[in-house]
Amino acid sequence: MSDIQSAVPAQHVHRDDVGSRMGVWLFLFTELILFGGMFFLYSVYRFMNQDAFHLAAKELNTLIGTFNTAILLTSSLTIALSIVAIRNDNKKLSIFLQLITLVLAFGFLVNKFFEWSAKFQHGIYPGSELLLAKEKGEILFFGLYYVMTGLHGLHVIIGMCVIGWITVYTIKGKINKDSFVKLEGAGLYWHLVDIIWIFLFPLFYLIT
Amino acid sequence: MIENQNTHEAHAHSYGIYILVWLGLLALTVVTVTVAGLNFGALTVGTALLIASVKSFLVLKIFMHLNVEQKVFKVFVGVALLFIVISFALLFADYSFLRV
The missing domain is CATH 1.20.58 (Methane Monooxygenase Hydroxylase; Chain G, domain 1)
Incomplete structure (x- = not known):
């Protein structure tokens, strides 16, 4: 260590990375309650309207759903790798991987936009005449579909904001090889968004 | 460290x-x-x-x-998931026998 560095008094930094991560996990548990409640609702309505759910699910585009699953899984990989990169002191790669995550997240939303637009054009949207004319179970299916994938989409948007903010921090050097807990927290949130989609996908797109 | x-x-x-x-x-x-x-x-x-x-x-x-x-994280996640499983079990203990 150089003389200049050693002359600087050791800074006393109050930092508890384990505590910070635990804080994020506790927040994720509240998210689990939020989505859990909706999964309860879904399971009971599906149990009571099995045939109608199967019929309604045929309207959904399995291909676009599968594609979005792959996109979200890949974005989960890139955010996880960006943590490895910053730990290896490879700032440029970490920033690049965070930006790729943002691009993939945006791609997910673009797909979602086209998917919903197609539904709207076919006259299937909450409260539409065509939908209300359908059987009760099908109305419930599409209600749950719009609320659950909509809320998930909102989480994707929030996740993008958080990751964008983290990327700025990384560029500024506030997130670096010795202090990257903020990036870890954003990553944890993003992985939860991914896990929720892992369950939404088969429950809405793969009922045949 | x-x-x-x-x-x-x-x-x-x-x-x-x-x-x-x-x-x-x-x-x-x-x-x-x-x-x-x-x-x-x-x-x-x-x-x-x-x-x-x-x-x-x-x-x-x-x-x-x-x-x-650390182990405490695994315990927390385990407890959270356990309560979801219990809730689903209780939910369907009810609805499985519902006659409408």
């Missing part, structure tokens, strides 16, 4: 395991889409949920670092 703080270790951190898990997740997605095409009857939902659970387990353990996290 300062307690409870991320520190920079000298050895390089590996990218390999994450890429491996990602490939596994994509493979399981292909499996779940393929299986949904077959008709397993009542088992279809169960198979889909089983595959989704395996995928979530991989994400939790590797991507979310539960494999290297």
